[in-house]
Amino acid sequence: MTTLNEVAFRLSRRPRSAPRARAVLHAVLGDWGAGQDVLEAAELVISELVTNALRVRVPSDRQVGIRIAHSTTDGLLRLEVSDAGDGCPEVREPGDEDTHGRGLQIVDALTHRWGVSPRAGGIGKTVWAELEAPELAPPPKTTEIAAVTVRAGQSVRVWGRWRTVRSVGTERFATGGLAVVLGLDEGPLLRVPAAEPLAVRGRGAARDDVDLEEGR
Structure with a gap:
């Protein structure tokens, strides 16, 4: 029997939203019984995705949408971050002295796969990433x-x-x-x-x- 556990929420376009997203993710995965390796990797991934979404040029009243989901069928933990911006993020090759541009390199290295999809029900896009997490258990009711x-x-x-x-x-x-x-x-x-x-x-x-x- 397939069980899909998911939590979705929205955050304002403020610098504090990245650490708030990590805190919510930490609480959710703690409820789901995630191990330390999965927890640490997921926190890095969500932090990079939210940080990138906050840098997109959109009106300040546009929120960032976040979805955390796990399916017992494939054992994958899926993290989604949606914004109202255009374009398609790509992995960059920053120089040694560049201070930005490594976010998607981190996402690519830590995840099973990742990609970009049109934002469901609205303008913009959703950047998603999946991590292998077969050991997660359904949360208590x-x-x-x-x-x-x-x-x-x-x-x-x-x-x-x-x-x-x-x-x-x-x-x-x-x-x-x-x-x-x-x-x-x-x-x-x-x-x-x-x-x-x-x-x-x-x-x-x-x-x-x-x-x-x-x-x-």
Whole structure:
């Protein structure tokens, strides 16, 4: 049976978007059980692809689209970075003193294959790269529920990582609203409004979709 795991998100055209893409990739592949070799190679590849996309001359309000996918059929991890620019990137042969132009050399060396396709559903292009990663496992099922329904023993996604809930309590905000106080296996207590939706897995989690939009 084929299983396709994928996460897609968009980032603004800012210098911080490359390290943010690496951070999201790291979190996703950590959930999927990637080994250190695959993780390090994938982070280098996504960093180069996003950096190249940010250099393309397009209006500043055009975002960069990113998709991370893994199929159990071929065991390939596919990284896609889409931008609204024209042209087709090519591997360059920079001189010894050149400080730029080696990004696609790195991508070519680290991946099983890579290429460029028209951007689906819009102008521009998608640069994609595939890495061999047969050992990746399907991520645990997740769902999104109100904070007030979270229970000890479940895992919640906060600060970009999954944390196990050790304790659950309630208190009142100064404004009078009900707050849920979660004690986690790492980090400080988490205080959130009772109705705040949280991504949860374990003990009743039932869906496969994970929302990783920018700013969460």
